[in-house]
Amino acid sequence: MREIQGKIPAALSRHMTDVPLNVLTFKDICAHDPDSLLSDLGAVASYIVYEKDSDKLEELIATKKIFHHMSRKGFDVVNTHRKLAITIPEDVEVIDMHYAEQVWAKRAKQSGKAEERQNNIGTTIDICRRLGASQESIVIQLMRGFRLSRDEATSLVKQKFE
Secondary structure: OHHHHOOOOHHHHOOOOOOOOOOOOHHHHHHHOHHHOOOHHHHHHHHHHHOOOHHHHHHHHHHOHHHHOEEHHHHHHHHHHHOOOOOOOOOOOEEOHHHHHHHHHHHHHOOOOHHHHHHHHHHHHHHHHHOOOOHHHHHHHHHHHHOOOHHHHHHHHHHHHO
16 A cells, blocks of 8 residues: 555554555456456456357357347457457447357458458358348448458349348
């Protein structure tokens, strides 16, 4: 406490004892009891804690309701943290992390081959459709995420919607 407080008057200092402080992080709390944080903040913290333990993360995403209805803000934090950012249409406010994990898994394996790229585009279209995005929103996401022309993106989206 004295280190934190800095210069303490002598009269007050006599009555103070050194009290150890234990600083807990979200990672500490989640590692001990991941269900203690049931909000999106808890889901984000749990995700970060277990991201390297794929079995535990898969279990959390499959069993915890919060992962099936994560808010846009919570998803954006995880999406940024993953560094494999996927673009979700701006009008989508609730994201199912199970579908996002499928996209991230595909992106992690992406080697630049044309066939894999086409699969990623197809998966993105499917996920956006499941999330209720409009065709126009999906076209815009494909243009941004895969650097497609408007005509290419429109054609791919029309094929999937037919």
